[in-house]
Amino acid sequence: MLIFDAVVDYIAGFDKDFRSSIEGASEQELAELEVLIGQDLPDVYRDFLAVMGRSTAWIDIQSLDFRIQTVLDYYRRDDALRVDEFLRIGSDTKDPTFNPHLQLSLVAPELKVVAFPGCNEATFAEMTARHLSQLAGSLPELFSRPAFRIFEIHGADRTPIGLLARKRVRGQVSLVDDLVASRYGLEPAFWSSAAVRGYSAPGIALEVAQLGGRSLELLLRVDDPSEQENIAAWLATQLDAEICSLSAP
Incomplete structure (x- = not known):
């Protein structure tokens, strides 16, 4: 079983309609994203996108938009930041200069979810050194924890x-x-x-x-x-x- 199938099963144990309210990305969208970033997607992120990359239903993480279309739109831009250490996975809808990324320099599959201000190659090192903040220890934690808090805590x-x-x-x-x-x-x-x-x-x-x-x-x-x-x-x-x-x- 893929990890995000387990995430969906967990949430659906509390909300029987959850599975029918999410939507995954298409293979065409996943393939285009891999071409745009110039490498294979991390397994855990590909899994997330395949299961709920178009809609995460009511799972709301702060003001962040994780839809694959948002990520595709970003990486289609000429000024998109492409670095080995991080992969942008969404946008902050309230502060468009402070967006979520996967920290790829960590050991898979537990890649941290972090955020840092918008930057270019010249300012990247300074921005990540001074302003990087952690959103979650992993993608499964990020999307399972809201349900855990709501239903179990x-x-x-x-x-x-x-x-x-x-x-x-x-x-x-x-x-x-x-x-x-x-x-x-x-x-x-x-x-x-x-x-x-x-x-x-x-x-x-x-x-x-x-x-x-x-x-x-x-x-x-x-x-x-x-x-x-x-x-x-x-x-x-x-x-x-x-x-x-x-x-x-």
């Missing part, structure tokens, strides 16, 4: 508990794996990346995200309110974290 009028760890965690999301696996039998979801982990089982869901540096943000939802408080207190002790207020989802 905040769904059914649930109120999750937030924790912020700044000290002994050292910014490594993977350090939480052993904690929750040993005590609760939870394993990271298939879409998890080095930057974000999602864990879920009947009655419990946990998201762990690296904010940068040594900070981790955790969102915990447990159906039993008293057990939710107990688990939050245990995690806070294990990770030297503090309970924090949550913003609206």
Whole structure:
């Protein structure tokens, strides 16, 4: 199974109409894009485009447009930036100078999704060194995480508990794996990346995200309110974290 078939199956488990509301790119569009960029598309990006490259339905990532037509229009331009390290995969509809890219210099298939201001070959090095920001640890994370948050963390009028760890965690999301696996039998979801982990089982869901540096943000939802408080207190002790207020989802 291709990774974005798994993404669609996951979201369709909550929204039965999701599969019929997305649309993939055509082979002709994929072939043209490969000609325009002068190389084969990364497998994970080709997979995404083939499954939902024309429409991602209600999955809305900030103000970003990931449609293949948008990417084709960009690479048809004479001033399109073509570099080995990054592949542009969309446009920011609110700030057209700050657009999403895949960071190709990383080991596939976990290619980070990043954004940086518009630039040319002369300003590329400076712009990426000073202004590059990470949007997601991978494409599957980028498109699965909204559904995870909506349906598993905040769904059914649930109120999750937030924790912020700044000290002994050292910014490594993977350090939480052993904690929750040993005590609760939870394993990271298939879409998890080095930057974000999602864990879920009947009655419990946990998201762990690296904010940068040594900070981790955790969102915990447990159906039993008293057990939710107990688990939050245990995690806070294990990770030297503090309970924090949550913003609206």
